[in-house]
Amino acid sequence: MPLPINIKQLLNSTVIESSRIEFKEGWNPDAIYRTICAFANDFDNSGGGYIIIGVEERNGRPVRPVKGLSIEEIEPIERAMISFNNLIQPVYFPYTSIEDIDDKKVLVLWIPGGANRRYKVPEEITAKQKRYNFYIRYNSSSIIAKGEFEHELIELTNQIPFDDRANTQATINDISKTLVRDFLIKTRSRLAQSLEDSNFSELLQQMDILTGPREALLPKNIALMMFSDDPSRFFPYTQVDIVIYPKGKLDDPSNFIEVPPIKGPIDTMINEVMSYLNTNVIKEKIRKPADKAESVRFFNYPYQALEEAVVNALYHRNYQVREPVEITIEPDQIRIINYGGLDRSIKLDDLNKGEVHARRYRNRKLGDFLKELDLTEGRATGIPTIIKEMKVNGSPMAKFESDEERTYFMATFPIHPAFIQSDAQNDAQNDAQKTVLITLRQKDIIELVKGNQSITRVQLSEQLSVSKKTIERDLKYLREINLLTFEGSSKGGKWTIHPEIVVRVNK
Numbered sequence: 001m002p003l004p005i006n007i008k009q010l011l012n013s014t015v016i017e018s019s020r021i022e023f024k025e026g027w028n029p030d031a032i033y034r035t036i037c038a039f040a041n042d043f044d045n046s047g048g049g050y051i052i053i054g055v056e057e058r059n060g061r062p063v064r065p066v067k068g069l070s071i072e073e074i075e076p077i078e079r080a081m082i083s084f085n086n087l088i089q090p091v092y093f094p095y096t097s098i099e100d101i102d103d104k105k106v107l108v109l110w111i112p113g114g115a116n117r118r119y120k121v122p123e124e125i126t127a128k129q130k131r132y133n134f135y136i137r138y139n140s141s142s143i144i145a146k147g148e149f150e151h152e153l154i155e156l157t158n159q160i161p162f163d164d165r166a167n168t169q170a171t172i173n174d175i176s177k178t179l180v181r182d183f184l185i186k187t188r189s190r191l192a193q194s195l196e197d198s199n200f201s202e203l204l205q206q207m208d209i210l211t212g213p214r215e216a217l218l219p220k221n222i223a224l225m226m227f228s229d230d231p232s233r234f235f236p237y238t239q240v241d242i243v244i245y246p247k248g249k250l251d252d253p254s255n256f257i258e259v260p261p262i263k264g265p266i267d268t269m270i271n272e273v274m275s276y277l278n279t280n281v282i283k284e285k286i287r288k289p290a291d292k293a294e295s296v297r298f299f300n301y302p303y304q305a306l307e308e309a310v311v312n313a314l315y316h317r318n319y320q321v322r323e324p325v326e327i328t329i330e331p332d333q334i335r336i337i338n339y340g341g342l343d344r345s346i347k348l349d350d351l352n353k354g355e356v357h358a359r360r361y362r363n364r365k366l367g368d369f370l371k372e373l374d375l376t377e378g379r380a381t382g383i384p385t386i387i388k389e390m391k392v393n394g395s396p397m398a399k400f401e402s403d404e405e406r407t408y409f410m411a412t413f414p415i416h417p418a419f420i421q422s423d424a425q426n427d428a429q430n431d432a433q434k435t436v437l438i439t440l441r442q443k444d445i446i447e448l449v450k451g452n453q454s455i456t457r458v459q460l461s462e463q464l465s466v467s468k469k470t471i472e473r474d475l476k477y478l479r480e481i482n483l484l485t486f487e488g489s490s491k492g493g494k495w496t497i498h499p500e501i502v503v504r505v506n507k
Contacts, residue, residue: 003095003097003099003108003110003189003190003191005187005189005372006187006188006189006190007099007100007101007106007108007190008101009187009188009372010050010052010108011052011055011062011066011101016049016050016368016371017046018060018061018140019049019137019139019140020039020046020047020048020049020050020137021049021050021051021052022035022049022050022051022052022057022140023051023052023055023056023057023062024051024052024053024054024055024057025054025055025056025057025067026053026054026069027053027073027077029080029084029125029126030123030124030125030126030127031142032051032053032109033084033087033088033121033122033125034121034123034133034135034142035049035051035111035135035142036051036088036092036094036109036111036121037088037092037119037120037121037134037135037142038135038136038137038142038143039051039111039113039137040088040092040094040111040112040113040114040117040119041113041114041117041118041119041134041135041136041137041145041153041156042112042113042114042117042364043136043137043145043149043152043153043156044137045113045161045362045364046113046364046367047112047113047364047365047367047368048110048111048112048113048114049111049137050108050109050110050111051094051108051109051111052106052107052108052109053069053077053106053107053108053109054066054067054068054069054104054105054106054107055067055101055106060140064102065102065103065104066101066102066104066106067104068101068102068104068105068106069104069105069106069107070105071105074098074105074107077107078096078107081094081096084125087121087122087125087130088119088120088121089119089120089121089132090116090119092114092116092119094109094110094111095109095110095111095112095206095208096108096109096110097110099190112208112365113161113164113364115160115164115211117153117156117157118134118153118154118156118157119134119135120132120133120134120135121133121135133145134150134153136149136153161362161363161364161365162221162318162319162320162362162363163220163221163222163225163319163362163363163364163365163366164220164221164222164364164365165220165221166211166212166218166219166220166221167218167219167220167221167223167224167234168218169234170218170219170223170224170228170234171218171219172200172201172204172210172217172219174219174224174228174233174234175204175209175219175223175224175227175228176227176228176229177195177200179226179227179228179229179265180195180203180204180207180227181195183226183227183369183373186372186373187372187373191203191206191207201217204219204223205217208220208365209222209223209227209365210223220365221234221235221319222363222365222366222369225238225265225266225319225363225366226265226266226267226366226369227265228265229264229265230263230264231263231264231265231266232263235319235320236322237322237323237324238263238317238319238324239261239262239263239269239324239325240261240262240269240273240310240314240324240325240326240327241258241259241261241262241324241325241326241327242258242259242262242273242276242327242328242329243256243257243258243259243326243327243328243329244256244257244258244259244328244329245328245329245330245331246331247331248330248331248332249328249330257477257480257481258476258477258480259276259477260439260442260473260474260477261324262276266314266366266369266370267369267370267373267375269314270307270310270311270314270370270375273310273327274303274306274307274310275437276437277301277303277306277310277327278303279437280437281300281301281329281334282299282300282301282303282306283299283300283419284297284298284299285297285298285299285300285416285418285419287418298393298394298395298416298418299393299416300415300416300419301334301395301413301415301416302389302390302392302393302395304385304389305385305386305389305390305393305395305398305413306334306336306413307375308376308382308383308385308386308389309336309382309386309398309411309413310325310327310336311370311375311376311382312338312376312382312383312411313325313336313337313338313409313411314338315363315366315367315370315376316338316340316362316363316409317338317339317340317363318339318340318362319340319363320340321339321340323339323340324339325337325338325339331415332414332415332420333412333413333414333415334412334413334415335410335411335412335413336410336411336413337408337409337410338408338409338410339407339408340362340406340407340408340409383400386398386411390413393416394416395413395414395415395416396414396416396417397414398411398412398413398414399411399412399414400412438477438478438481438483439474441464441466441470441474442474442477442478444464445460445464445471445474445475445478446478446483446484446497448460448463448464449484449495449497450497453494453495453496454492454493454494454495455495457471457472457475460475482498483497483498484496484497484498485498
């Protein structure tokens, strides 16, 4: 079975953390099955792990070129695993894949976190007298769960992370084959090569995003988060709301502009949010210090810091809470709020220090998918990255806030001091720079208005095949940015387009 991840990325630990990968020069079933058990228990909800057989390890890194295995060696291993898998209690079957690397073959075992933990396995699976233990991962080792660890593992029994659960309200027809294909191509998975020839449900099972008996397969929540055209159908208010307060939320709360809600698959939302912020919010300044040859470049808000906060908000969001991710933009700061907050294993005192030591994650599979798309770096790296990027940019420290109940998590980004201006300066700058971002649908509305200044909302709705509510929302935004105005009565009035405003289309 091909892996849902590129073997070179896996071997180089560029997507999956090294603690979730073990290299084995040869077949050692006792040690290998202790690790299989530990990955299946997925003690920290990190998504399980991988064992690569046929690769020597030195100082935690694979030795290249790899030693590899012959087909004559691989076939007996696969036969032995059938009986060994049945000795895991409850029974667990890792995925296996024969991969080519350095012109050699290696056997890769993919062990996702199991749905029926706690798992236990004989300490020596080949011994006649078998002594069972529960195993977990601790750093990069598989250890017996004892004492406090065993109690925590018991508490995790049958507690499956939300994104790994079956969704009984959906069917395989709710999963977009196009989105799956795009993902596999972007991540350079070998599964992309067999997409057209494979049964779609079998391919989704290979990606571990379907569950249930063969006659009644159900999508897991992660499949709907990433590969349905509209995840908000299954997880209401899965969207990002951006609100702009030109004079500040406290100083003038009734004066605000609402950007149309950003919806879609999680990675699409991240990209669209960052496109909007990069086009409409992030600005750069260049200064030439008198005592240096090089110019200094800095931004009002560093892109990487905002991206980490947006990714974290959607990664750690509680998708059972019916609240959007909120981004408020004020003259002197940006706030990003995620309702559901961080896991309780993260201490509040550690947040602002950047010393985040997460024990487990709410959406373990979502994190893996985002890593494969290079949208996040790894575990517990978000807040340290934000702190580093703000410091490198010369910005004030970002602030992080939550409550004891973890009902929300808020990141506040102060603007770089060099961008703080008086109201008169801001007004002059805004007049000089009237570039706005609109969607393709909003561009179509402008084109229809050009052809018929008396066109009604109902006619716009019919011609664009969208709801009247959607048209109302788009028209509200176009009027708020002063691109469109309406004069006269609702029946006999006309639209006016303001050509002096420069428009950029978010594609």
